[in-house]
Amino acid sequence: MALEDICGFKNSPLHRKLSPASCFEDTATFLHMNDNSGTLLNFFMPSFLSSAAFTCRSLAKPSLTVRRPFNLSHGTTTLGFIFQGGVIAAADTRASAGGLVACPFVHKISPIHSHLVVTSSGSGADCMLWERILRREIRLYQLRHSRCLSICGTAKLLSFMLHPFKGTDVCVALTLCGWDKELIYVCSDGARLQGDIFSVGSGSPYAYGILDGSLRWSLSNEEAISLAREAVFRATHRDAYSGNHVDLFHITAQGWTNTLSAVGMFDTV
């Protein structure tokens, strides 16, 4: 994106042809997503969005009125919860592509700034891109306004940026975990939920089973970390699409600390 600006891609005929601004006309009532210099956020918009065949979002999903009873996408287990000692974010490290383990050591939790991390699930490529876009926007906000955007504001910004892509195949489900003790789930469907405990992914029901039983506000730091690790481990045991290691972040007033211990899934219980 910075490279695009330096190269003057905006002025090239290719960019004008692809004109991302057409997508924003329908959502003109929403955040216009200019930076202060007036340039629109530029993304590469897939050309099918402006074609006549794609007249209605619901046409892209003909079964919109008859929902699948159980959605088994997002091959991952991520979770986050709030307790007296701060916010814990944990995730497995397996990237699956159908039945193949594409990479056994993926970082599904990435820091956005010193007091905010985001756990990702869904399509790996989409998550990487949107994390990067979010990091850019937060950094720009920080430079312009000399303060960090709040977690709620970050979530709202992300939700509004994802909104034009609703109904396309963009699939991201991110959980923003940050100080001050906030946990917000944002997904490409448009949902934006603030809460105390979230788990996302194909292994999330198994993780909820462990967390709902044992999570208390008054846990100590060590107990909370070991609870998070156990919840992810149990999920990886049952879910084929989650596995390998457990990534763990603990966010406090001093910032995030990565307590990744390379405790593998090969330890016996």
Next chain:
Amino acid sequence: MEYLIGIQGPDFVLVAADNVAASSIIQMKHDYDKMFKLSEKILLLCVGEAGDTVQFAEYIQKNVQLYKMRNGYELSPSAAANFTRKNLAEYLRSRTPYHVNLLLAGYDDTDGPGLYYMDYMSSLAKAPFAAHGYGAFLTLSILDRHYKPDLTREEALDLLKMCVEELNRRFILNLPSFSVRVIDREGIHDLEKITPSTK
């Protein structure tokens, strides 16, 4: 999956909504508020597709506030309902229709209480009582049977509890709690959440 209900009395409107925010088979939140305050005496209850509900309801909410700032007086419930319906209708045949079902409840100082039913096809109907969701199939007959236009607040609350008990008995999904609010001449009042007793 989600449930909204509104009951209009002679000088008040009672509304309730369930508190579950679900994603596929998981309840992600148990205390989610589906009511949006448009003004001091108007509430918009909104259910439907995940992102559409909040985006659309907040859009309506901000525009109602903007009207008040520009003109110095608030939109009446009837005007707000028609404005909402017009927006739904405009987006209906666009690339991004909003799949939301709404109840708008308000108190007008001249016309009294009003309850407006809107659905994702942008239909609008002013009704004495209304419900949205699968639960509506179970509870509309109860409302038909027991509703009277001059019911008191206690009778309306009892009627609401009857509906919630029926859902608890016959609806396959667990809806553990419902937010309840009343709108009258003095404004919007929060009532105690209803949690159906276990059977």
